[in-house]
Amino acid sequence: MAKAKAAEPTPSIVRPYGDATGDGMVQVSFTLPIPHHKKAEGAALQLANKMGLDPALVVHAKPMGPDFTFFVVYGRAHHLVELDKVQIVGREFALLSPKEVATAVKKALRRPLVVISACIGTDAHTVGIDAILNIKGWAGEKGLEAYAELEVHNLGAQVSVPDLVASAHRLKADAVLVSQVVTQRDSHIHNVTSMSAAFREAYPAGQAPVLVVGGPRFDEAGAAALGVDRVFVKGTTPGEVASYLVHRLCPPQPSKSTGRKKTAPKSKARGPRR
Amino acid sequence: MSRRRTKLELDPVTVRKARSLAKRAGRPIVKLATTHTTVSVERAVLRLAGLQGADPDGEPWVNHLVDAVRRDVGIENGVAIPVWNALLSGNHVDLTALAQKAATGSVTFELPKAREHTRARTAARKAATAGLRRIDQNRRERDRLIRRLGDPPKPWIYLIVATGDIYEDMPQAQAAAREGADIVAVIRSTGQSLLDFVPEGPTREGYAGTYATQENFRLMRGALDEVSAELGRYVRLTNYASGLCMPEIATLAGLERLDMMLNDSMYGILFRDINPIRTFVDQRFSRQIHARAGIIINTGEDNYLTTADGIEAAHTVTVSQLLNEFFGKEAGLTDSQLGLGHAFEINPTVPESFRMELAHALLARELFPNAPLKWMPPTKHMTGDVFGGYLLNGFFNLVGSMTEQDILLVGMLTEAVHTPWLSDRDLALLNVRYVFNATRGLSEDFLPAHDGFVVERGRQVLGEAVELLEAICDDGLLNAIGDGTFGLMKRPADAGRGLEGVAKHAADYYNPASDLMAEGFAGKGK
Numbered sequence: 001m002a003k004a005k006a007a008e009p010t011p012s013i014v015r016p017y018g019d020a021t022g023d024g025m026v027q028v029s030f031t032l033p034i035p036h037h038k039k040a041e042g043a044a045l046q047l048a049n050k051m052g053l054d055p056a057l058v059v060h061a062k063p064m065g066p067d068f069t070f071f072v073v074y075g076r077a078h079h080l081v082e083l084d085k086v087q088i089v090g091r092e093f094a095l096l097s098p099k100e101v102a103t104a105v106k107k108a109l110r111r112p113l114v115v116i117s118a119c120i121g122t123d124a125h126t127v128g129i130d131a132i133l134n135i136k137g138w139a140g141e142k143g144l145e146a147y148a149e150l151e152v153h154n155l156g157a158q159v160s161v162p163d164l165v166a167s168a169h170r171l172k173a174d175a176v177l178v179s180q181v182v183t184q185r186d187s188h189i190h191n192v193t194s195m196s197a198a199f200r201e202a203y204p205a206g207q208a209p210v211l212v213v214g215g216p217r218f219d220e221a222g223a224a225a226l227g228v229d230r231v232f233v234k235g236t237t238p239g240e241v242a243s244y245l246v247h248r249l250c251p252p253q254p255s256k257s258t259g260r261k262k263t264a265p266k267s268k269a270r271g272p273r274r
Numbered sequence: 275m276s277r278r279r280t281k282l283e284l285d286p287v288t289v290r291k292a293r294s295l296a297k298r299a300g301r302p303i304v305k306l307a308t309t310h311t312t313v314s315v316e317r318a319v320l321r322l323a324g325l326q327g328a329d330p331d332g333e334p335w336v337n338h339l340v341d342a343v344r345r346d347v348g349i350e351n352g353v354a355i356p357v358w359n360a361l362l363s364g365n366h367v368d369l370t371a372l373a374q375k376a377a378t379g380s381v382t383f384e385l386p387k388a389r390e391h392t393r394a395r396t397a398a399r400k401a402a403t404a405g406l407r408r409i410d411q412n413r414r415e416r417d418r419l420i421r422r423l424g425d426p427p428k429p430w431i432y433l434i435v436a437t438g439d440i441y442e443d444m445p446q447a448q449a450a451a452r453e454g455a456d457i458v459a460v461i462r463s464t465g466q467s468l469l470d471f472v473p474e475g476p477t478r479e480g481y482a483g484t485y486a487t488q489e490n491f492r493l494m495r496g497a498l499d500e501v502s503a504e505l506g507r508y509v510r511l512t513n514y515a516s517g518l519c520m521p522e523i524a525t526l527a528g529l530e531r532l533d534m535m536l537n538d539s540m541y542g543i544l545f546r547d548i549n550p551i552r553t554f555v556d557q558r559f560s561r562q563i564h565a566r567a568g569i570i571i572n573t574g575e576d577n578y579l580t581t582a583d584g585i586e587a588a589h590t591v592t593v594s595q596l597l598n599e600f601f602g603k604e605a606g607l608t609d610s611q612l613g614l615g616h617a618f619e620i621n622p623t624v625p626e627s628f629r630m631e632l633a634h635a636l637l638a639r640e641l642f643p644n645a646p647l648k649w650m651p652p653t654k655h656m657t658g659d660v661f662g663g664y665l666l667n668g669f670f671n672l673v674g675s676m677t678e679q680d681i682l683l684v685g686m687l688t689e690a691v692h693t694p695w696l697s698d699r700d701l702a703l704l705n706v707r708y709v710f711n712a713t714r715g716l717s718e719d720f721l722p723a724h725d726g727f728v729v730e731r732g733r734q735v736l737g738e739a740v741e742l743l744e745a746i747c748d749d750g751l752l753n754a755i756g757d758g759t760f761g762l763m764k765r766p767a768d769a770g771r772g773l774e775g776v777a778k779h780a781a782d783y784y785n786p787a788s789d790l791m792a793e794g795f796a797g798k799g800k
Contacts, residue, residue, distance in 0.1 A: 031697045064700045065452065121465075130581050156547055156763070158468060187481060216690070234658070 012084045016077050024076040026053065031070050036063035044071040052078050089220040091240070093247030098147050101242045105149035108250030109174075112151040115144060115245065116167055116209075117177035118159035121191040125181035128214055129154070132177065132238050143238045150242065161195050165202045173209045175245050178228075180215040188217055189226070196227030210248050212241065281722055282633075282640050282732035288740060289641065295743035296596035299751045304604055306551060307558035311783065313470070313775035315559045316340045316353040318521035319787045321529075322405030323398070325369040326488065328474040335373035336522070337471045342376035346383040350780040354398035356383040359390055362397055369401075395784060402786035405529070406566065412531040413568040419499070420508045426456040429649070429674060429682040430510070431706060436461035436693060438480035440490045444497040451501045451509045454703050457534060457681065459512035460494060462486050467517025467546050468771060472526065482693070486513050486523055491530035510534055512572070515560045516542050518552070518772045524560035528567035534613065535564060538574035539601045540594065543755055544763045545577060549770035550755055558605050562791040565606030572681070573598040576617030576650035578760055584620035584654075588634050589738035590760055591616050595638060596743070597751075599645070606791065609644040613681055617650035618670040626727065628669055633731035635677040636722070641736075649674045651685025660687040664705065671709035676720050682706065 018025025028048070034040050041058045048056035053075030060072035096104065105113045117129050133154050134143040145152045153171055155164065168176055178195060180188035192213050199208045211228040214236060223231045230244055317336040328334040343353045357372070360383055366372040375381045386394060433455035435447045447458045463480030466473075476493060477485040484490060495511055502509045510533035515524040520537070527535050539557055542548040564571055575591040575598075582590065595614045602612050616638045620627040638647055651670045656663045667685035674682050684702045686694045694702070722728035746754045758764040 029697070031695070062700075064696060065449065068696060070697045070700060134581070157545065158465070158547070 010083065012082065014081045014083060015079075024078065025074060026077045027072065027074050028053070029070070029072045031064065031068055033068055035066060036061060036069040040069045041071075044069075044073060048073045048075050054078060093244050095239060096243045096246060098142065098239070098242070101150070101246050102148040104246045104250045104252070108246075108252075109149075112149050113175070113245060113249060114151045114153070114171055114173045115175045115177060116153045116155060116164070116171055116173045117179070118155040118164050118167075119157040119179050119181070120159050120161060120164060120195055121180070121187060125157070125179075128181050128216075129177065129179035132179075132214065132236070132241055141237050141239055144242055147242055150245075161191075161198045164195065165198050168199070168209055169202070174249050175210040175212060177241070178211070178213045180213065180217070188215055192218075192226045192228065200227065210245065212244070214241075280640055281720075282636055282729050283724070284637075284640055284732065284736060288736060292592075292596055292641075292736065292740050292743060293600075295740065295747055296593075296600045299743060299746045300597055300600040300604070303554050303751055304558070304601070307555045309779050310551060310555045311349055311352060311777055311779060311785065312521070312552055312555050312772070313340050313344070313349060314519050314556050315521045315785070316343075316349050317519075318525045318559060318563070319352070319354055319398075319402060319785060320357070320369065321522055321525045322787050323369060323401035324405060325373060326474075327370060329374075329377060332474060334471050334474060335370055335377070338377040339369070339373040342373075342379075342381065343383045347385050348777060348780075350777040351385055351782060352779075352784045354402075354786050355391060355394045355784050356385055357394075358398040358401070359384070359386045359394035362393060363390070395786075398784070399786040399790070402790055405525075406787070406790055409528040409563070409567045412528065413566075416508075416531055416533065416568060419502065423502055423506055423508045426507045428646075428678075428680050429710070430456035430646075430680065431703070432457040432459060432512070432648075432681055432683045433699065434459045434461055434683075434694075436483045438463065438482070438484055439478040440476050440484055440493055441478060443484055443490075444494060447494060448497055448501040450699070451498065451505060453699065454707075455509065456507065457510045457512055458494075458498060459534075459536075460484050460486075460490070462514050467514075467542065467548075470518045470772065470775065472519050472522050486526075488526045488530060491526055491532055495531050512536070515564070515571075516574075517546060518542075518548060518556075518775075520553075520556040521559040521563070524563040524567075524569075527569060528563050532569060534570045534572055535560075536574065537561065537564060537571040538577075538594075538615075539598050540755065540760060541574040541577060543765045543770065544760055545574075547765065547770050549773035549776065550752055550765060550767045552770070552772040552776050554601075555776060557601065559788065561602055561605035561607055562788065565608075565611065566791055568611070570611050570613045570646060571602060571607065572613040572648050573615045575615040576619070576648075579617050579619035580654050581763070584617075585624070585630060588630075588735045589742055591634070592637065592641070592735055592739035593742050593746070594760060595642065596739070599642065606794075609642070610646065612642065612645040613648045614638065614642055614645050615648045615650060618652050618666075618673060619654050622652075622655055622666055628673070629727050630731055631669075631673050632676065632722075633728040634735060635673050635679065636728065637732040637735055639677045639679070640732075646680035648681040648683065649679035650683050651689070653689050656685075656687075656689035658691050660691070663687045663689060664701065667702065667705055668709055671706055672713060675710050675713040676717050678717050 015022050015024040016026045032043055034043060041061050044058045045056055056073055056075030058071055058073050062070045064070050117133055119129060132143055133145050133152055144150050155167055180191060196211055199211060212230045213228050214232040216234045218231045218233055220231050220233045223229060317340050320336045320339060325336050340353055343356050347356050360381055361372050431454050433450045435443050435450060435458055437443050437446060443460055450458055461483035463483040463485050466485055473485045473487050475487060476489045477487055498509045498511050512534040513527060513532055515535040515537045537560060542553045543550045575594045578587055578590050598614060599612055618631050620631055652666050664687040670685055684706055686698045686702050688694060688698045752767040756764060756766040
């Protein structure tokens with residue numbers, strides 16, 4: 001992960017950067033439930049200090065009604081970022097172009113790969129799944145519906161789990177994409193775990209379609225706990241999802257051993273726990 | 275009130291053509307709406323007649339009663355005659371007692387003939403008249419309060435409250451009013467649109483919103499009356515007449531003096547997969563109620579652009595506005611009750627996106643000069659970059675000011691991140707105040723160049739709207755919806771939720787509320 005920044009190797013310890021290396025400068029804003037007067041600014045400073053900002057400077061304090069004050073604070077963070085201890089869910093698959101996806105699917109399956117998708121539960125917010133699926137796609141990248149060898153059935157919003165399972169059967173889905181955008185009291189977790197349980201129940205072991213969930217509130221490393229194969233979070237592109245599906249369902253060299261599903265992604269997803 | 279010069283130099287012939295095409299496209303739908311009824315329309319009649327409450331499991335008595343009638347004689351004649359016939363011929367204290375007995379199956383409903391029929395009809399009409407009278411009184415009360423307290427200047431600042439708990443909502447709504455909200459909208463719990471009943475009583479549990487119930491309406495209107503008196507301006511209350519219970523919720527809104535209701539002609543079809551026929555039938559009745567109650571409707575065109583592209587689909591917004599206008603007026607709404615929606619949703623990285631937003635907003639303004647347009651902030655391109663989002667909201671406000679929008683939904687910098695924090699709302703209002711203060715009267719100076727980019731774009735979108743309307747007229751609106759013309763969603767007329775609750779009118783269908791409303795204010799007291 002050498003950033004093309006300098007010739008020397010990236011240091012393993014960094015600090016926030018304001019306008020000079022190592023100055024540790026950060027900016028935070030917050031509200032305190034106290035009226036705005038001098039003491040309020042002192043209170044804000046105290047909080048900043050306790051957050052590890054020292055020195056800290058309250059650059060803005062604004063009353064919001066009689067009982068609240070809003071602050072903007074700049075300060076020097078003393079915490080160090082230890083890069084070698086940062087853990088992320090890496091991309092366990094190669095990013096393919098739409099053309100490469102088509103070729104891989106054709107080679108491995110000799111038929112279109114069937115994808116169904118839905119927003120489940122009461123969630124009616126289809127922005128996420130639309131961005132991944134719609135031909136229009138997102139940020140200039142076309143959605144899965146535009147992929148030649150993917151057969152996409154978007155079931156829309158507020159689909160019940162039984163309907164989703166029934167559709168997966170009927171359409172012989174290879175993969176099921178589920179989106180959860182708006183959530184409260186962890187309903188996205190409950191919805192998805194009940195969905196994955198329903199699929200486990202409805203299909204013989206190992207034959208359920210690949211289950212993929214996406215949404216801004218999910219933990220990318222939490223696939224196993226949810227009972228799904230992969231979690232995608234904010235910023236995912238259609239290409240990433242398509243590439244993942246190929247990686248899971250269309251192993252290379254179909255002529256050799258007829259592709260058993262790889263288990264690598266799961267162990268990888270669990271990786272950060274160690 | 276022709277307060278505006280025309281800036282886009284729209285061709286009056288094209289504008290007339292667009293309107294007459296919308297009428298042509300809408301007329302078959304009106305025919306459909308006037309020859310069908312739904313379970314929710316029938317329940318609304320009972321609510322208008324004063325039937326409230328629910329069984330211990332929370333199933334409303336109106337549902338019990340309509341279901342019982344439907345089992346015995348169907349709803350194609352309307353429930354009024356069988357219900358009031360049973361009420362008059364049996365030993366029932368009132369509608370509630372009748373509904374309770376009906377729920378246990380101990381009442382059999384029938385369609386009476388001759389004298390009994392006339393008697394039931396007269397009684398039903400009387401009961402509905404009483405409900406409409408209450409709606410009329412509320413309308414007069416609103417007018418009186420506005421006169422006494424004052425009407426805030428335009429644009430009206432529209433803020434949203436959504437805690438799930440009505441007792442938490444009330445102080446929050448009052449706080450929002452004190453911060454500057456002229457309109458408070460209580461977002462509904464996710465999923466309420468798909469409930470085929472209206473929950474009862476005050477509610478304290480909801481998902482990402484608070485249930486719309488008659489009692490919640492009453493409580494919230496009371497809280498806002500309190501704060502209106504304190505602030506010296508009438509603060510309006512908004513809720514949602516959409517989903518499977520649209521007619522009932524509209525009725526409750528009229529009975530509890532709500533001031534604005536979200537009520538789009540196609541939103542439920544496209545975004546909730548509710549059957550198109552169910553929606554159009556329910557919608558017409560709900561709009562008749564809104565018309566009567568002096569409620570301003572808010573339409574949902576902004577939603578198309580959250581799924582479709584802000585530039586390519588701009589004309590679908592115009593088409594939908596024209597259809598909403600036609601359906602609204604047909605149901606009795608006046609221009610001043612048509613809060614037609616549109617939104618600032620063009621990708622900000624597109625060159626000249628601001629000029630295009632300006633053109634689109636101006637087009638809506640000039641096509642509907644006397645409608646209180648509702649201008650919706652960016653959502654699709656709010657990415658979590660709160661700083662960039664704040665700037666985008668500033669440009670949204672600027673378009674609002676330059677094109678004299680009437681209802682301004684305040685954009686939050688944390689859109690797509692979380693439900694607004696106190697500071698998010700405060701910063702958002704700061705943004706609105708700065709822009710509208712700094713640019714006050716700017717619309718006066720802003721005259722787009724003759725045949726310039728803005729004028730051309732406005733014309734182009736109107737032209738595309740006319741083309742689409744022509745295609746819809748050839749194909750039929752129901753087919754167009756089925757083909758995914760709006761918001762890219764395909765909704766065939768024979769599918770979707772709630773279809774089983776639709777019935778074609780029998781020859782002697784009777785609905786006292788529809789009849790009375792069609793007669794206009796004839797039923798008003800004194």
